[in-house]
Amino acid sequence: MIRLECINKKLVMSGYSSIKILEKGSFVTCFTAVSSDNEKVVLIVSDNIQELQTRFDLARKLEDIEGVQKLCGLQKLEIQDSALEQLEAEYPGIFSKDSHVLTGRYYATQYNDHVRQLSLPQKLDFFRELLVLVKQVHDRGVYHMDLKPSNIMVQDGKPVLIDFGQSVTEAEVDSVLNTSAYAPKHDVYSCNVIPEKFDIYCLGNMLHEIYTGQPLGYPMTPSSRQAQQIKQTFGLFAQNIISQMTQRIQDLRISLQISINHPIFIYNQPMDSETCQLIIVDYYFQTQGEELIEECHKFTLNDSSYSNVSYDILPFSQSSSRTSSITTSLKDIFGNTTLSHVDSCSFSIYEDSQIMQ
Known part of the structure; x- marks a missing residue:
């Protein structure tokens, strides 16, 4: 006492x-x-x-x-x-x-005070560490349910979660009290809330704030004006991960593990060229559709250094030696700011001669 x-x-x-x-x-x-x-x-x-x-x-x-x-x-x-x-x-x-x-x-250092001092690539590194931390908590069957900057502190450059006052240990709950700017309002008023997906939305909202300086007012769809602005300024990967984390429908939001492995973080992950190649080509094919998959037989990555030059990903037509009109540059995928930190950057798609034989 x-x-x-x-x-x-x-x-x-x-x-x-x-x-x-x-x-x-x-x-x-x-x-x-x-x-x-x-x-x-x-x-x-x-x-x-x-x-x-x-x-x-x-x-x-x-x-x-x-x-x-x-x-x-x-x-x-x-x-x-x-x-x-x-x-x-x-x-x-x-x-x-x-x-x-x-x-x-x-903990003396708050999330916002720490993040505002970082470059965009450094912010993404820190955010990925936050994703890994939240997944560790989820793996113990605990869901925070109030993820926002004020509930994240920093110790030795690493994120620390505080205030588990609204946390739950159930996989599904009937109601949620969270009404912060980072919470999915449509989940709050739902009869059945999936806590894992609730946390993922809050994190996606925080990622949106990293890019734009403010949280989302509503779920971001790829066709929305805000999504197009993010794509134009920060690239396709940024638009894609935020859209998938802040889906209105809970079941359609990506998992934390998929978020952690998203290509937006590929530029600074320790991996060999082959792994890097597989991650990017898988994402590229998914976003471009089956038609492009039929045209593009192989994706190769050539290690090289570069400055801020954008390299084109050029699919070649199976029925013609001419280059297809479909062209996507690394600038479109990574965005101007992140691109300058990609270690392996020269990409090309070409025909697999064995397939053609």
Whole structure:
């Protein structure tokens, strides 16, 4: 039990000093403080012990995942009647006789502060790490359900998930309380919500913000104006992954694993030329359709260095030695900014002589 008082309009809590409000939410209030070990920590306070117990249990379940905030020390606050009156006057609606506190690890760097300092390729690297982290959490059967910049901190350049207050462990739920700008509003009002797909939409929305500076107002379809703007500025891959992650229909959204392996991240992944070739040609054929697959027999990648030159992917007609009119450049696929960071860049599609024989 921790004794709590209000002295000279300041909070005094046994074992902690320099206590300041960090954020007041619907269910909990977070404070920063300095522990007796001189470590800065987060104190999560609520009079709903079940709320704090759920958070604590989830933290224990995920404690070996490095990118999840560590919580410990669920304790009751001891508040005298006289102190409670002072607390209510200075901190209305926060403390009661039933108040408990959870101690959590403090992280100094917020997502937005970290990301705004990065180049676009660096932002994509960081975002892919976030996708991998969320998948680790999903693999434990936990779904965050409130993914947004304010719930992601940064430690040593790596993403850290905090605030599992709306998390669920079921594969399907009846209702969701999340109404943030990053949540799929059409899911919120649905009778059946798929938590995995809910998280994926929120992440797709955050990826959209990386490219444009703001979250989506509604699901992005490839034919929409916003999709065309992203395609024109950042390339086909950017448009494709955001569209697939923010599909209106939950079942049609791509999985986290497919998102992690999406070609948008290929430019900086450790892989050999053959693997790189297979990923891009598979995506290229999928987007261009079966007609092009019949025309193009083989896709080859030639390792070479380059500056900002865009190389053409040129399909050759099976029935003619002339180059087909269908031409897609790497600039169209990767976008101007990301293209300058692609290691292997000279691509060509040509006829397979063995097939022609």
